[in-house]
Amino acid sequence: MTAPTSIKVRSLSKWFGSWRALQGVSVDIEGGACTVLCGPSGSGKSTFLRCLNGLEEWQTGEIEIGGIAVGDQPRALTRLRRDVGMVFQSFNLFPHLSVLDNVTLAPRRLLHRRRKDAEEQAMRLLQRVGVARQADKLPAGLSGGQKQRVAIARALAMEPKVLLFDEPTSALDPESVKEVLDVMIELAKGGTTMVVVTHEMGFARRVASRVLFMDKGRIVETAEPEAFFTCPCSERAKSFLADIGPP
């Protein structure tokens, strides 16, 4: 197996008009491990995550994924996104395609896999996330937890080296949260680089190798999960943890 893909971010700044959402973020994200990103709402977590695969334009600073700079040339960006999967809070499944077609679309159209091969791979992935029986349904017929697991399978179908999760469980009921987290825990064991924006502190504690705490567009704390939860250094992190309750 090739070496796991690490991410390097240097003084990343992003403005929305005159509002500065990211204020010179610098961080190294370890390859092959799961990094959890948390912080209060509006602190810039999503913006940061979306910069990583170039969905968001930024103004200054650099990002390197696996040693390759995230450029702004459309073609290079498209190439890079092959290796960087993303899972959204609102699933964003393609409603006009069946579950199976949602998963096979990208491999078939972008990697030019044959339909049969793509479907075999998709069925394996759907099995893995536990929604194989729903393969022929349309997304509208699935529960929230099932939708999010299909979205994960869809991202996995491109065999990405890095997986980005933007609050994957925030739109779900408690039962579905567990289903999705179980899938993510399995994934984390597999050795893909994962960056997860989440408030599920139990998940962070179990699988994260590191926790990044963001506030006002800055990463204000970087720590091992255990250390972060037992004694956060910054006042902001303390009050944040107090607000969301014990893990």
Added chain:
Amino acid sequence: MHAPSSSRLTPSGVLATARAYPFSTFLTVGLLYVALWLTWRIVDWAVIEATWQAGDRAGCNPEGACWAFILNRLPQFTFGFYPEAERWRAWIVLLAPPALLLLAMAPDFKGRRWIIAGGFIAYPVAALALLSGGSLGLSHVPSDQWGGLLLTMIVGIGAFVLSFPLAILLALARLSKLPALRWLTIGFIDFWRGMPLVAVLFMSVIMLPLFLPPGFEISRPGLALTGLTLYSSAYLAEVIRGGLQSVGRGQTEAALALSFGFWRTQTYIVMPQALRAVLPGIVNSVIALFKDTTYVMIVGLFDLLNIVTAALSDARWLGLATEGYVFVGVIYWLFCFVLSHVSSRLEAQQSRVVRQDQILTGSTQ
């Protein structure tokens, strides 16, 4: 507005209602009488007193419709002046679209994609080659001999098939991030939407030949088709733009994150959803376009309506305008009525799907 209560349906209920609302009862009875009388007059004229076989006007019962006129002229109304020996070619061209459509609508038919692609690319080319001939051992039939229903279909289908891809490009350009492209497109669309079709057709016959390089010529049907295509593409573009705007940003982002580029995102993710969302609007545009094909009369083409109009001045069949126009009307009416029902069925279906979706997901998506 109010559902009639069941008591009104009993005889005593009807009487009570009649006493309580004398005016509306009077109106209702009057209207019913008018409706029945009209129906009777129409049936009497069109069926009971009608003449189906006659050599000329004098052979027809003056009290009823003279359908013999229509039957006598039917081949001409269908094919115009297309030579009789070659009409099998026209038959193929006329029957191919419904056949393709039926095939495409068959459930679980795998080749639907090919049919649609074939319908939009292969059919127009093949139809044109077949009709005009001049190769493959087919004799050449100049386009001024095409007419009647055949010409109506050619112009209608041709304008739709040509304007659809153009409309998609226009809709995309209309939503482009590049201001220059956007404003040019807005100008183009608003120009054609602001022009009367009568003027558009005049212009295409007068101006297009001037715009073309010297020595380059397009036949009259070609000129009219060009005008109609540009005109209807502007309307279609606005319909499709509505569809594009109804597709959420999350869809594009998901596609981009999967490493789809712009064109593939549009082709596989955005367009299918956008077109589905505005399918009723597209069908309505088809209806409008089909009715608009009658305007080609203005530039001297003999479409169905014009060829019937011309036949009205035949000395042997004078004074049969009603029969002629009723015949044309029935054809247009059936087509438009069926399509408009398809359109409203689609609309109802869509709103049902949306509602179901909201119930199932708790409207999280």
Added chain:
Amino acid sequence: MIGPRQRRAKRVAFIQQALVLLAVGLLAVLIARNTVINLQARGLASGFDFLWQEAGFKIAFALIPVDATSTYGRVFVAGLLNSLLIAALGIIAATLLGFLLGIARVSPSPPLRFLTRGYVELVRNLPLLLHLLLWQAVILRSLPTVKDAIGLGGIAFLSNRGLYLPMPLLGNQANLLLSALGAAAVMAAIAWILHRRARSHGEAPPLLARGLSAGSLLLLVLVLIGLDWQVPQLSGFDYRGGLKLMPEFVSLIAALTLYNAAFIAEIVRAGIQSVDKGQREAAAALGLSSRQILRLVIVPPALRVIVPPIANQYTHIIKASSLATVVGFPDLVNVFLGTSLNQTGRAVEIVAMTAAVYLVLCAAVALATEAFNRRVALVER
């Protein structure tokens, strides 16, 4: 804030737009070049000087004096006025009929609903041009000759030569008429202001307001009666005096009205049905009278739904007025884009002027709708 990436993106966008403009510009140049060559090859002149030249043809119906010695400029104006007349009459008549039909579409009487629905389905699924030809051929050809014209109350007559209406003879009464109209307008305006003020204070309108509105109405009626009406009289082979409307004109207005009324009826029906039934019931529960419910609860939100598509329909009527050309009524397209172009060969100039007229008219409707939408949006907040 602009970073190096944004600068690059801007540069790329600039180049892309430059390329687009270049391509369109090249196409325009190519077309212009071809046009010039083609015009020369056909020996056609260019320029707008023809507008001051004598046109040399007569116009069968015009609102301004036009004869064979009039200039093309005058022909243009006459055609434009005719187009506007058709459009205005079509819009007014189609709106009136359309609202009636639309309300009938949701009436409590099933036969009425059924009949209007039948009308709408029958009419709107036929091409407008077919309507027009049908009216032209069947109805007007089957009308009696002038000698046996159908009298409408003895003051108007309908024959296969057209519709004859009484018309007031202005002449020496013009000043009196104008001042009476002005007085009526001022009275109506004052009454309206008083009405509005009373309503915004939640009071009944003062007696003065009612008096003024009744007075202005009375004045109008008096003026109408007192005018020197000229009733068409049969003399020889035709009626003299009054207003004679060509059969083409009558069938055109009939077709435009009947066809577009069906569409307007559907718009009105959708507008009325868009008002939530719950809202109506809530208003009734508040003890509002049915007239108040109509005015306060149903009409405002329904209008919000109705106006934009109706404006669209008006655009359609304006454009469809050019069908006059088909039946030979001298509208703008007929006399200018048709006859004038044929005679002068100034294709580019005439096409540009005609296009400009319709674009301006459509833009005016669009602007008016926009203004309405803005006002409605303001009220909503």
